[in-house]
Amino acid sequence: MGTVRVKVEKAVLPGIGVRHDLATSSGRRIGVITHRSGQRDLxxxxPDDPDESSDTVPLTDDEADALAVILDASRVLSQLAGLHDQVSGALVIEQVPVRPGSPFVGRPLGDTQARTRTGASIVAVLRRGEALPSPGPDFTFAAGDLVVVVGTREGVDGVTDILAHPAPPGRAG
Structure with a gap:
């Protein structure tokens, strides 16, 4: 199908969290506010004033997951490979395989320290055709998982390296 390019605008909301907005091909704008508490608002x-919201819908984790399923998250995630943030440089979304020889097979995501080590985020895991969004630090990897990583090119490459190789001596895995 090729690469899908969507301009996603990110705004830090001091004391609140982060807002991500996008304009649809029909000209409408939608967004998600991710509060520091983890709460998300759609x-x-x-349509008459794109700077004002006409509706805000608070979502629990279960509701956000259900919405992702309704939107067919696995299809959407596969199409978002190569997404670029046109404002502040390249933002890469890539699926990174957890190969059978990975040192993280059977280990929790938190052991990777991926975000701390690379600045990139693991936003979902695709396992046997099912999308598992927002895995927590206790999520355990299995061989064959596709890890959806968002970050700079360097950050995504760093996560790829982490999942493929053990940590250097003296560092946690």
Whole structure:
């Protein structure tokens, strides 16, 4: 199908969290506010005033997961490979395989220290055709998982390296 390019705007909301917005091909704007607490709000902007929201829908973790399933997260994630943030440089979304020889097969995501070590985020795992969004630090990897990573090119490459090789001596895995 090729690469899908969508302009995603990110805004830090001091004391609140982060807002991500995008304009649809029909000209409408939608967004998600991720609060520091983890709460997410879906925002639909007013078609007559794109700076004002016409509706805000708070989502629990289960509701956010259900919405991802409704939107067919595995299809959407596969199509988002190569997404670029046109404002502040390249933002890469890539699926990284957990190969059978990976040192992290059977180990929790938190052991990778991926975010701390690379700045990239693991936002989902695709396992046997099922999308598992927002895995926590206790999520255990299995051989064959596809890990969806978001970050700079260097950050995504760093996560790929982490999942393929053990940590250097003296560092946690």
């Amino acid at each position: 925002i639909v902007y007013d």
